[in-house]
Amino acid sequence: MDDPVLLTGAGGRVGQAILHGIGEAHEWRLLDREPLSSDRLPPGVADDDVVVADVTDADAMVDAMDGVGAVIHLAGDPRPEAPWNSVLENNIDGTQTVFAAAVEAGVEKVAFASSNHAVSAYETDERTPEMYRSDDDFRLDGSELPRPGNLYGVSKAAGETLGRYYHDAEGLSVVCVRIGNLTGGHPPRNYERGQAMWLSHRDCAHLFDRCIRAEYDYEIVYGISDNERKYYSIERAKEVLGYDPKDDSAEYTLDGEPKDGA
């Protein structure tokens, strides 16, 4: 079996979606700053594989990465409305700590959970709501400069730039995934924007599985399902990571019901 994968923020929404989908496909080391209840652990994860630590704790992070081949770094303040001091510490300083620890521990690759909020100010009054619809051709592809809609988004853009630095300076493989709107079962209800950037649970798990398995240098990709209406390109994720999403918000009505009545 390959080296274990360290998952930071394992108890959070994205972490749980990943573990539900690919929890049995890898050997895991799970990290969260709160203890993880047993219902949040995939089968086969022993107590020794669970670490309670803060990602700003450099020594703890190096220890947690001992023998690890890849890191999926999700931990941080996930609130779009989070105040500056929290994202400065938890998201910016925390992510720097994770990248630096990965280099020190000899980890090969890090997948960093960035966010649609790093670019949400491209959604100007002039472009919306048209850009949320399938007949609009506005697309972001990851080569554009960040344009955050909030300080949380600023912190995610800073994490991307840290990843660029640690790739260029230290040779770390880094992929930044600008995660869309993650929901289980069906797309967000009555929310065109969220439907255009829907990421289903199974596509999320598959995408991070590709981040663990694929070979890459430094990448910024969008993490959304293959929605018919979208303004984020998934071409780079397909090309570099082999991402092959199965879901599409257009298979559901605006209020989230499957169109085939299933």
Place this chain on the structure above:
Amino acid sequence: MDDPVLLTGAGGRVGQAILHGIGEAHEWRLLDREPLSSDRLPPGVADDDVVVADVTDADAMVDAMDGVGAVIHLAGDPRPEAPWNSVLENNIDGTQTVFAAAVEAGVEKVAFASSNHAVSAYETDERTPEMYRSDDDFRLDGSELPRPGNLYGVSKAAGETLGRYYHDAEGLSVVCVRIGNLTGGHPPRNYERGQAMWLSHRDCAHLFDRCIRAEYDYEIVYGISDNERKYYSIERAKEVLGYDPKDDSAEYTLDGEPKDGA
């Protein structure tokens, strides 16, 4: 006369180059975290116009911006090799504090001193030293993603993204100047890279004068003289700011002597 201009980091190298060039062209409020000796003050600046404060002190920054029309924000740890904790606090947190204070105080525009280090990892082994020479056509123009060569450069890129956010969210006019290699008198000696990104003292002062006077939304420009050999475009600075540089490192020999013997 127009509203006063707040200059943070007034005692530093860039601040002094600005004040020597345009010290009598504006009404100034000068801020530094160390007291400024009288030889560092332009004529006509009274003691009341000098503020000793740290840019991470939000209340002090709002006070310092009372009645100010424009801010030139230079303060921060200027060392390319500065450790993470210092750039996190002084450069990233400090710049956020400055932008937030500018919004609170009703300031119209902020010119932010970014750096060539925000993009210095574009200078790969494959491209150098050819890209430092006039027969190479590699150009950066400010639309490219950051690619820092050090954590100082990461902090400057984060400052640029903060500026983007405060422009989009709050309507602040923001120009980020990726400053090249500032020297007085002559270009850096026997240093092709520094000559390609030379910024003379008089061009520096003129450029920031244009940042005070011009109208703009959000811009990233390169701050270098009109060097014959360059890999940073100055077209955007000319177009948006009316930048009209007078110096060119090609008028000097490689070891910094004027070619006309003057």
